[in-house]
Amino acid sequence: MTAIHELVDRYLQIWxxxxxxxxxxxxxxxxxxxxxxxxxxxxxxxxxxxxRFIAGVQQQFAGVRFVLAGAVxxxxxxxxxxxxxxxEGRAEPLAIGFDVVVVDAGRIQQVVGFLDKLPS
Amino acid sequence: MTAIHELVDRYLQIWxxxxxxxxxxxxxxxxxxxxxxxxxxxxxxxxxxxxRFIAGVQQQFAGVRFVLAGAVxxxxxxxxxxxxxxxEGRAEPLAIGFDVVVVDAGRIQQVVGFLDKLPS
Numbered sequence: 139m140t141a142i143h144e145l146v147d148r149y150l151q152i153w154x155x156x157x158x159x160x161x162x163x164x165x166x167x168x169x170x171x172x173x174x175x176x177x178x179x180x181x182x183x184x185x186x187x188x189x190r191f192i193a194g195v196q197q198q199f200a201g202v203r204f205v206l207a208g209a210v211x212x213x214x215x216x217x218x219x220x221x222x223x224x225x226e227g228r229a230e231p232l233a234i235g236f237d238v239v240v241v242d243a244g245r246i247q248q249v250v251g252f253l254d255k256l257p258s
Numbered sequence: 259m260t261a262i263h264e265l266v267d268r269y270l271q272i273w274x275x276x277x278x279x280x281x282x283x284x285x286x287x288x289x290x291x292x293x294x295x296x297x298x299x300x301x302x303x304x305x306x307x308x309x310r311f312i313a314g315v316q317q318q319f320a321g322v323r324f325v326l327a328g329a330v331x332x333x334x335x336x337x338x339x340x341x342x343x344x345x346e347g348r349a350e351p352l353a354i355g356f357d358v359v360v361v362d363a364g365r366i367q368q369v370v371g372f373l374d375k376l377p378s
Contacts, residue, residue: 147306213297250336
């Protein structure tokens with residue numbers, strides 16, 4: 139597993155970490171200080187901005203888990219991958235998203251996300 | 259057509275503009291001064307870096323045209339889209355790529371590109 143693959147893995151773990159202190163520590167470890175995160179629902183910056191947005195999504199989608207779907211495609215300091223939001227007892231993902239991440243000095247500096255299936 | 263759609267359209271026109279002065283003018287009009295472009299084959303910055311890279315690809319793939327394939331998906335100041343590199347007389351695209359662009363003040367500040375089909 140390359141460093142970027144591992145970082146994407148740790149990034150998705152943050153989305154499944156619902157204990158606030160652990161989630162905040164995860165954000166600080168995985169994201170650069172001057173990070174930005176933009177998806178159709180949010181455009182936030184910095185550790186607090188990212189943490190607050192993830193916390194809000196977690197509250198909205200209780201019991202949902204975020205998992206990698208398919209390969210992580212990387213080159214230089216960037217990666218793209220698709221993720222599924224899975225709810226227990228449902229065969230189909232609740233939502234499907236696609237992220238591009240830009241890495242700087244071992245942490246995620248930027249996430250640009252899109253939705254392929256809106257939460258239903 | 260939104261401003262970002264139009265910008266994506268002008269971006270692809272640059273790839274098909276093989277007259278050096280017109281291509282350079284296109285790059286300066288479409289890209290921010292402090293732009294970056296990263297795909298599997300290149301990581302360049304600034305107008306000159308982008309223009310030189312596009313010129314090199316054009317030399318390598320004479321007679322190839324770059325066209326939008328499918329919808330441009332946008333939110334905030336970002337967009338994603340797929341493009342095809344088409345060679346005359348060939349039914350299948352020579353190459354298929356996917357770009358995410360970040361726009362700042364009406365110009366492209368950043369392109370992060372991936373290849374879905376390598377040039378054959």
